Amino acid sequence: MRSKPLALEQRLFAAFIALLVILAGLSLWQWRAESPVSANLLQILPHADNNQLIEYAQQRTQAVLDQELIVLIQHPQASQRLSGWAKQLQDSGQFSHVEYQLSTNLKQLSQQLLAGRASFVPLAVREQLAQQPQQFFSERINEIFDPLGGFSLVSVQQDWLGLTGKIQHSLQSVSRVQSDAQGFLFVDSPTGDWYLLRLRSQQSGFADASVLKVAEQIQQLAQQIKQQGGQVLASGGLLFSAQAQQQAGFEIQWLGGISLLGSLLLIVWLFRRFNSLVALLPALFGLWVGVTACIAVFGYIHALTLVLGISLIGVTIDFPMHYLSKGWVMQPWHSAKVLRATLPGLTLGVLSNAIGYVALAFTPFPALSQVAVFSVAGLLAAYVCTICCLPWLLAKPDAVQPWRLPLAWMQRLLTWHKAIFTRLNGYALAFVLLIFVVVGFAQLQLHNDLRQWVVPAPELLEQAQRIGQLTGQQPTSQFFLLQGADEPQLIERLSSLQQQLDQHVAQGDLSGYQSITDLLAGLLGQPSLAHALAVINEQDLQPFADAGIATGLIEQEIQQLQAQQPLSIEQALASDLGEPWRMLWLGKQDNQYVAMVRLQGLRNSQALAELAQQQEGVIWVDRPAQLNQLFQHTQSYALWSKVLASVAIFIVLMVFLGWRGALRTLSVSLFAALLAAASLGWLGLPVTLFSVFGLLLVTAIGVDYAIIMYEGVGGQAASLLGAFLAAITTWLSFGLLALSSTPAVSSFGIAVSLGLVFSFLLAPWASKGNPSA
Numbered sequence: 001m002r003s004k005p006l007a008l009e010q011r012l013f014a015a016f017i018a019l020l021v022i023l024a025g026l027s028l029w030q031w032r033a034e035s036p037v038s039a040n041l042l043q044i045l046p047h048a049d050n051n052q053l054i055e056y057a058q059q060r061t062q063a064v065l066d067q068e069l070i071v072l073i074q075h076p077q078a079s080q081r082l083s084g085w086a087k088q089l090q091d092s093g094q095f096s097h098v099e100y101q102l103s104t105n106l107k108q109l110s111q112q113l114l115a116g117r118a119s120f121v122p123l124a125v126r127e128q129l130a131q132q133p134q135q136f137f138s139e140r141i142n143e144i145f146d147p148l149g150g151f152s153l154v155s156v157q158q159d160w161l162g163l164t165g166k167i168q169h170s171l172q173s174v175s176r177v178q179s180d181a182q183g184f185l186f187v188d189s190p191t192g193d194w195y196l197l198r199l200r201s202q203q204s205g206f207a208d209a210s211v212l213k214v215a216e217q218i219q220q221l222a223q224q225i226k227q228q229g230g231q232v233l234a235s236g237g238l239l240f241s242a243q244a245q246q247q248a249g250f251e252i253q254w255l256g257g258i259s260l261l262g263s264l265l266l267i268v269w270l271f272r273r274f275n276s277l278v279a280l281l282p283a284l285f286g287l288w289v290g291v292t293a294c295i296a297v298f299g300y301i302h303a304l305t306l307v308l309g310i311s312l313i314g315v316t317i318d319f320p321m322h323y324l325s326k327g328w329v330m331q332p333w334h335s336a337k338v339l340r341a342t343l344p345g346l347t348l349g350v351l352s353n354a355i356g357y358v359a360l361a362f363t364p365f366p367a368l369s370q371v372a373v374f375s376v377a378g379l380l381a382a383y384v385c386t387i388c389c390l391p392w393l394l395a396k397p398d399a400v401q402p403w404r405l406p407l408a409w410m411q412r413l414l415t416w417h418k419a420i421f422t423r424l425n426g427y428a429l430a431f432v433l434l435i436f437v438v439v440g441f442a443q444l445q446l447h448n449d450l451r452q453w454v455v456p457a458p459e460l461l462e463q464a465q466r467i468g469q470l471t472g473q474q475p476t477s478q479f480f481l482l483q484g485a486d487e488p489q490l491i492e493r494l495s496s497l498q499q500q501l502d503q504h505v506a507q508g509d510l511s512g513y514q515s516i517t518d519l520l521a522g523l524l525g526q527p528s529l530a531h532a533l534a535v536i537n538e539q540d541l542q543p544f545a546d547a548g549i550a551t552g553l554i555e556q557e558i559q560q561l562q563a564q565q566p567l568s569i570e571q572a573l574a575s576d577l578g579e580p581w582r583m584l585w586l587g588k589q590d591n592q593y594v595a596m597v598r599l600q601g602l603r604n605s606q607a608l609a610e611l612a613q614q615q616e617g618v619i620w621v622d623r624p625a626q627l628n629q630l631f632q633h634t635q636s637y638a639l640w641s642k643v644l645a646s647v648a649i650f651i652v653l654m655v656f657l658g659w660r661g662a663l664r665t666l667s668v669s670l671f672a673a674l675l676a677a678a679s680l681g682w683l684g685l686p687v688t689l690f691s692v693f694g695l696l697l698v699t700a701i702g703v704d705y706a707i708i709m710y711e712g713v714g715g716q717a718a719s720l721l722g723a724f725l726a727a728i729t730t731w732l733s734f735g736l737l738a739l740s741s742t743p744a745v746s747s748f749g750i751a752v753s754l755g756l757v758f759s760f761l762l763a764p765w766a767s768k769g770n771p772s773a
Contacts, residue, residue: 016388027292034210036300037245053589054621057481057596064583065237065475069199070467071218072187075230078195082184085221086197092217094210097200101183110153112575113164116522119567120167120577123525130532133540141547160549160557163529170521171577176472187470194233194470201238215242235464243457247741248303255736256310262732263317266725271324271402278393279320282382286316290378297373298366305370307737307745311752312375314733315353315701316382318726319346322708323390325722327400328407329714335391335399343387345711348656349704350383352649356700359645360693363634368693410724411717417764433675440678446632447686474511474601480612481619483592487569490593491517493617495524497597500611509608511601516581520572530562569593631689642696646670649703657710665710668766669702672758679754690748698755701730705759706766716767727760 030036075081086100113120128136140162154164172178176187177196185196201214218239222232260280267276290309294301322345326338354376361372394400421429468474480497484490494517501513517524536558541551573582586594602608605622612620646666653662673695680687705723712719734756737749 012388013392016384019384023289023292026296027288030292030295036295037306038300038302053481053586053594054619056589057479057586057594057621058623060583060586061479061596061598067201067238069201069214069218069234069236069238070471070473071197071199071221072194072233072467072470073197073225073230074192074194074232075225075228078193078230079180079182079184082195082197085225089197089199089217089221092213094202094214094217095199096202097198099198100185100196102179102185106153109576110158110164112577113154113167114158115564116567116572116575116577117163117167117561118529118564119520119522119572120170121163121529122166122170122521125163125166126522126525126527126529126532129529130527130535133536134543137541137543141543141549145547160544160554161561163561167521171519176470189470196471199236211238211242212245214238233463233467233470235460235467239460240456243460245303248307251307251740251742251745252303252310255307255739256313259310259313259733259736263313263729266728269403270406270725271327271400273399273401275394275399276324278390279317279324281389281393282320282385283313283316285385286312286378286382289381290374293377294370294374298370301374302367302370304367304742304745305374307740307742308371308748309374309378311730311733311737311749312378314730315375316378317729318349318704319382319386320390321725321729322346322349322722323386324400324402325718325725326714327402328404328721329718331401332397333394333400334397335394339387339391341713344656345707345713346383346386348653348707350379351652352703352707353379353700355645355648355652356697359641359696362641363637363693364630365634365689406721407717410721414716414720414764436682437674437678440681443681443684444677445681445684445686447688468601472512472600476599476602477624478599478602478605478608478620478622480597480599481586481594481621482597483589483594483617483619485592487593489617490569490595491520491523493615494595494597496615497611497618498524500615501597504604504607507607509602509604510599511603513600514581514584514598516569516573516584516595519578519581520567520569523566528566530564533558533562569595634689639692642673642699645696646699649700653703653707657707661710665703665706665766666699668706668762669699669759672702672755672762673698675758676751676755679758680751685750686747688744688747690744691751694748694751695755697752698759701752702755702759705763709763709766712767716764719767720764723760723763727756731756 073082073085082100086098089095090098125136140160143162143165144156152165153168156162159165177185178188179185185198186193187196201210215238218232218234222234225232260283263283264277264280267279268274270276287309290312291301291306294305323338323342326342327333330338330341357372357375357379359372360368361376363369482490482493482497484493494515498513498515498517501510504510505512522529538551538555541554544554545551569585570587572578573585584596584598586596588594599608605625609620609622612618650662650666653665657665676698677687677695680691685691705727708719708723708726709716731753734749734752738746738753740746740749
């Protein structure tokens with residue numbers, strides 16, 4: 001026979017079913033196309049208060065890096081098979097562009113070289129022309145008649161002075177990437193040539209499902225070439241994103257699975273009936289609503305949010321555990337009466353937990369804002385599911401018949417607790433705990449670093465480093481922005497910065513840099529090409545006459561070069577020659593011409609940052625350092641958030657419990673957070689930003705146990721058992737987060753787990769009848 005639910009409870013269950021249908025429709029709509037799960041680290045990092053120019057430069061740089069991949073292949077027959085491998089990748093449909101050889105029209109390229117000589121000829125060549133013209137022309141004669149002089153895009157008859165060859169050599173020296181007779185791109189190494197492929201994905205580098213497909217294609221190619229006796233190195237943001245997604249999926253699957261399995265076994269073990277498994281429904285419903293709410297608010301949900309969201313399983317199971325724990329004393333079971341008896345405690349619990357998570361929403365970190373939305377929505381959903389569904393599903397009088405022995409254990413614990421603490425001097429105990437906290441805090445070490453957010457796979461990191469060493473391309477997140485009122489002023493400032501950067505390269509502060517002046521070398525320094533040629537007289541051309549070359553041809557070419565106008569920056573970069581430097585040009589922004597200078601192999605960022613202070617029109621952009629400073633600033637914000645959250649929780653508790661009850665319950669959770677923080681110091685664990693926010697949640701979650709003990713519904717033993725079950729299920733979630741491979745997630749899990757242990761141990765002091773409190 002079922003205990004008859006009240007009319008209100010019947011309506012609640014009907015309303016819940018309606019909500020379920022609406023939620024199902026919304027979820028199907030959100031997942032109708034590709035997966036809305038993202039692994040893009042940039043989406044969850046805080047947006048610094050940069051000006052629009054810096055934001056634009058960062059977005060422009062990132063837009064390119066998001067979609068590009070570099071693949072190096074070493075194989076005995078690479079030159080014969082490279083075209084086939086490139087076609088295999090192109091046919092996969094995952095790449096919009098696969099570059100493996102110089103595909104530019106050679107005739108067009110030679111014309112661009114000839115037309116841009118006034119802008120491209122390096123300063124050293126111009127100085128030799130002006131100061132030592134006969135030596136320059138003698139060397140040129142040797143080049144013309146040397147059969148091993150190398151490949152040139154321009155014939156001798158088109159370029160008697162050989163300036164295009166000098167430009168070619170200057171541009172090739174910027175990069176270690178070369179081309180063979182077939183135009184295939186390769187880099188030389190002591191172990192042999194590595195052939196290069198530049199790939200560009202069809203979609204953004206973090207477009208979720210496409211990232212995994214791109215990584216799968218690269219892995220298949222690598223395995224195929226390895227079986228044929230070759231080697232493959234691959235690097236790009238896509239591969240790191242795919243690894244992050246796979247790692248997050250693994251952790252969600254295993255940590256979440258273990259948490260659910262542990263809770264399931266605990267419920268079955270204690271309540272000895274399979275119908276008690278309905279206690280898992282609020283947790284599952286909470287996760288579903290949390291994911292749906294995040295996608296609705298942000299348009300996506302980040303993989304890191306899902307990993308942290310695993311902890312919500314344990315928190316949301318607290319509600320049904322608190323409800324079911326009354327089955328030890330409230331017999332015969334009447335689901336509606338039990339709900340009415342526990343509803344105040346359940347309501348206080350969800351409000352205090354929600355306040356703790358809401359405090360995260362106002363941080364400057366989108367990652368924590370997502371966690372806040374996910375958790376608050378999940379908590380409210382689990383609460384609604386508990387009060388709407390469980391009384392209906394557990395309406396039979398024998399629906400809840402728990403194992404009696406755990407209640408006796410809790411009664412014994414309370415007896416021991418009373419016996420022990422009646423013998424202890426309360427002031428002496430307080431003094432010992434105070435010493436523990438003070439000494440622990442003295443040993444705390446703050447540690448905030450962007451590298452805590454991700455842990456790249458060692459294999460991917462090693463491949464990226466090897467590619468950087470082989471190609472000489474080791475880009476960093478730091479760069480310079482230079483501004484000028486016009487193009488000549490911008491070039492002048494680029495030239496001045498280049499001289500200083502050359503000194504730092506010599507000192508080992510960085511391995512190199514990339515600037516549009518690598519291409520526009522003819523605009524740097526004096527003399528210009530026209531001025532260098534103007535000082536040449538007929539006698540200087542004697543080496544050509546001695547070689548049987550009519551000097552009239554040379555004079556005609558000199559006159560043409562003197563009349564040639566330098567190209568503008570946009571004209572030079574619009575050519576095929578300018579493609580590698582095109583992303584460095586930002587054009588005209590707010591009446592200023594702007595260009596970037598990217599750094600390679602940066603080792604001393606502080607030394608480079610000082611250059612921006614020494615030169616006008618130069619801006620130093622260091623996103624990682626800016627974020628690390630923001631992390632430190634946010635820690636103080638977190639402390640204020642904790643204070644405000646505690647005040648809000650106190651006000652809510654005071655409404656329900658009065659100021660004495662509010663003070664009693666909140667003090668327990670605050671002291672538990674202090675003891676947890678001190679324990680981090682004693683254990684030698686660093687305090688990270690995520691640790692601080694974890695301790696903030698301890699206050700919100702821990703107060704729930706104190707509320708259960710303070711209300712004492714069903715007696716102190718039954719209340720302690722309810723708190724114990726809630727603590728176990730919550731610890732199953734947060735404790736497992738400590739095993740995460742992501743340092744930020746792990747530190748969050750450790751901090752909350754320690755706080756939960758102390759929250760449960762201190763919960764008995766919240767009892768109304770406990771004089772030792």
